[in-house]
Every structure is written in structure tokens, then in C-alpha cells.
């Protein structure tokens with residue numbers, strides 16, 4: 500229990516002193532996860548929108564597959580990306596292994612299915628609500644998609660933040676493709692894993708507390724958005 | 735109400751902007767059937783709708799009024815039969831000149847004004863009238879920036895009506911638009927209907943309110959079990975309905 504007290508003290512000391520190494524680790528964590536979130540949203544959102552709005556054969560199976568992909572094991576994704584990027588792999592010539600880019604790639608693969616599956620649900624619900632009215636008004640497909648995306652924006656932002664939350668807390672994939680190299684690919688989760696194995700539990704816990712605070716902030720942002728949306732009855 | 739009439743009847747806004755106001759009429763329906771599974775919900779309907787009249791559809795619950803209107807508006811495909819509007823098939827070009835207010839209208843999750851803007855942008859209707867004019871007609875001037883979903887039932891119906899009329903449709907289908915409204919809101923809706931009718935829009939109006947049918951109707955269609963039992967001028971229908979079912983319905987008896 501002494502560890503906890505020590506950890507909290509250390510965590511606050513670290514944050515107050517704005518320790519350069521700590522800031523660097525936090526910064527890289529945020530940068531990698533935000534990039535992964537942006538890329539996954541760019542890919543996953545259109546996929547979710549198309550599946551949510553259209554009726555085609557095999558749609559049910561596609562949705563089941565998508566939902567199953569939400570549970571992709573990070574270490575397996577990490578391993579696959581590793582094999583692709585390693586010197587002998589098909590993309591080895593790019594020299595991306597053990598760089599932040601590799602981590603962004605791995606995280607994007609992990610959270611794209613999450614964003615696609617969750618936004619599919621959001622879009623589909625709104626589509627069901629609007630479909631009749633849109634048919635009556637002869638809304639062309641392009642305008643219909645734009646209207647759905649716009650009117651579902653609060654829900655979709657929540658989806659993107661959920662993807663970010665998953666990315667920033669993930670360790671299995673980034674440690675394999677990033678390698679936890681100091682000043683290069685060390686992020687909060689890999690640093691926590693390292694400090695734990697080194698036995699520096701206080702530092703590990705301090706980093707954990709910082710990570711939790713970020714998760715809390717993200718969730719508070721999601722809540723705030725939801726409340727704004729409900730207050731204005733847009734959601 | 736007078737003030738609203740003036741807004742609508744301003745010459746610049748009159749139907750003259752359109753080439754042929756009632757090119758979609760008459761509407762001819764031949765042998766129209768709609769089946770769900772092996773249940774015949776609309777059975778072999780023949781019907782002609784002509785210009786310049788408010789057509790009221792009456793009939794007990796479940797008699798197929800909503801289904802018939804949805805078929806006429808092209809919301810659902812008939813199992814068999816033909817529908818033509820002014821000799822043209824029921825395709826997108828025809829449907830674009832029709833509008834419908836549903837039994838429970840769906841409003842976009844946006845402000846009142848944005849709901850109107852959306853439709854104006856779609857059909858290039860902004861040339862006809864402005865959002866302000868349309869909201870004024872519906873008596874919703876002070877609600878323009880409010881979220882549409884916070885409106886009361888009567889206000890929602892007025893907004894749905896205003897949205898349907900925003901692009902000056904040739905044909906307007908109304909499915910019980912005053913079903914849960916108080917007398918004043920009902921009157922407001924009826925006034926909008928009369929104005930639209932004067933402007934040359936063909937109105938097809940489903941209602942259970944017999945007083946309303948008498949006030950607005952030029953012609954009545956009486957439906958029963960998916961069939962049209964009667965189609966006659968309003969006065970004749972109310973004075974001497976020919977079918978026993980219509981007699982029972984008007985007398986407030988249970989219709990078998």
C-alpha cells in the first residue's frame with residue numbers, strides 16, 4: 500500500500516515539475532493515438548455509413564464480421580504489422596519498423612473496425628428514422644448521406660473518441676511494432692510495462708495515473724457532448 | 735389569417751412561375767392491388783383523381799387509406815395494377831412534384847428554419863419563397879431557431895405542412911394531419927390547406943373528422959376493407975351515402 504501513496508506523490512511531483520521525459524512520453528502517446536483515430540475515422544466512418552444506409556446480400560454477415568473485428572487481439576495485430584514491416588517483409592524497404600508510424604499503422608488497424616461498427620449503428624438508427632421522409636422528398640443519395648452524417652455528428656464524435664480511448668490505452672500492438680525505444684517510440688503504456696518489469700512500481704503507477712486522467716478527460720468530453728446534444732434535442 | 739393569405743397570394747409568389755400547374759392530373763389508377771404475404775390489403779382499385787378539388791378519404795381504421803395514399807405517392811410498390819399521373823408513370827420526376835405529410839411526421843434533428851432550408855435547397859425552391867415567408871405562413875416565426883423536436887404536436891404538424899408546401903408541389907397528400915390537434919391548430923392547418931388549394935395544389939386528405947371533411951371536401955372517397963365503396967361529390971356523399979357501410983360510418987355506428 501505504501502506504493503500507492505508513494506505513486507500518487509510521485510505522479511503529482513512528476514506532473515508539477517513537468518518532467519521533460521514524462522512530457523515527451525505523454526506527447527508521443529497523444530500524437531500516435533490521435534493520428535490513429537483520424538485515420539481510422541477517415542476509413543471506418545464511410546464504411547459504417549455505407550453499411551448502415553444500404554441493403555445488400557450478405558449484409559448481416561458483414562455486420563457480424565465487423566462486430567467480431569472489434570475484438571481483434573492487439574498482439575496479433577502487432578505481430579501481423581511486424582511481419583509486414585520487418586526487413587524481410589513485403590513493406591520492409593520502407594524502414595518503418597520501430598517508428599511512431601508503425602505504431603500508428605497498428606493502432607489504426609485495431610480501431611478502424613471499432614469506428615466502422617459503432618458508426619454503422621449510429622447511422623443506421625438515424626437512417627431508419629429519416630428514410631421514409633427522404634423517400635417522399637426524393638432526396639438524392641449524396642444529400643441523404645450528407646444529412647445523416649451532419650445530423651448524427653454528436654453520436655459520431657462520441658464514436659471517434661471511443662476509438663481514441665481504445666488506442667491510447669493499448670499496449671500489445673505498439674510494444675511489438677514500436678519496440679519501446681526511449682525518446683523514439685516510448686509511450687505511456689509501454690513505459691508502464693517497462694517500469695513494472697524493472698520493479699519501479701511507483702513510476703509505473705504515476706504513469707498509470709496520468710493515463711487514467713486522460714481517459715477521464717476524454718470521457719468527460721464525451722459526456723459533455725452528449726449533454727449538449729440532448730439539451731438541444733439533436734440526439 | 736388574413737395576413738397569412740396576403741403573404742401567400744402575393745403575385746410574385748403565385749403559381750405562375752411554373753409552366754403547367756396541374757400537368758400531373760388527372761391521376762388514373764387501374765386494377766391496383768397490394769398484398770402482404772397472401773393477405774390482400776388493397777383490392778383491385780380503379781380510381782380517377784381530377785384537378786381543382788380537395789379529395790377527402792374516409793373509412794374506418796385499417797380500411798387501407800394510408801396504404802392507398804402511400805401507393806399513389808410511390809412510397810411502396812403495388813403488387814399489381816397501374817398508376818399514372820397526367821399520363822406519366824409514377825417515376826422520380828412525377829414524385830418530385832408531389833409532397834406528403836405523414837400520420838406522424840419526421841422532423842430533422844435541426845432547427846425549425848433548417849428543416850425548411852433543407853427542402854428548399856433540395857428542389858431549388860429558394861427561388862419561390864424564403865424561409866421566413868414559409869415560417870410566417872405556418873405561424874412559426876418566433877420558433878425559427880428552436881430545435882424542431884422541441885415543438886408541440888400542433889407546431890410539428892404545422893412545420894411538416896409548411897415543409898411539404900415549401901416547394902409548391904402540384905399534389906399534396908395529408909394523412910390525418912389534425913388527428914391530435916386542438917380546434918385552433920386544426921383551423922390553422924385547414925387554412926393552410928385552403929390556401930394551397932386556391933393556389934392550384936391538388937389536395938388528397940385522409941381524416942376521421944367528419945366536420946372537417948364537410949368543411950374542406952369537394953369530393954369524398956369512402957374506403958372499406960381495402961376497397962373503394964364510394965367516390966362521390968361531398969354534398970351527395972354526406973346527404974345520401976349509397977353504401978350501408980358509409981351510412982353506418984357517418985352515423986357513428988360500428989362498420990362491419
Ligand SMILES: Nc1ncnc2c1ncn2[C@@H]1O[C@H](COP(=O)(O)OP(=O)(O)OP(=O)(O)O)[C@@H](O)[C@H]1O
Pocket residue numbers: 770775793794795796797798799800801802
Ligand atoms: N406493410 C404491411 N404489411 C402488412 N400489413 C400491413 C402493412 N401495411 C399496412 N398493413 C395493414 O393493412 C391494413 C390497412 O392499413 P392502413 O394503414 O392503410 O389503414 P388506415 O385506413 O390508414 O387506418 P387508420 O385510420 O387507422 O390510419 C391494416 O390492417 C394494416 O395492419
Ligand SMILES: [Mg+2]
Pocket residue numbers: 799800801837909
Ligand atoms: Mg392511416
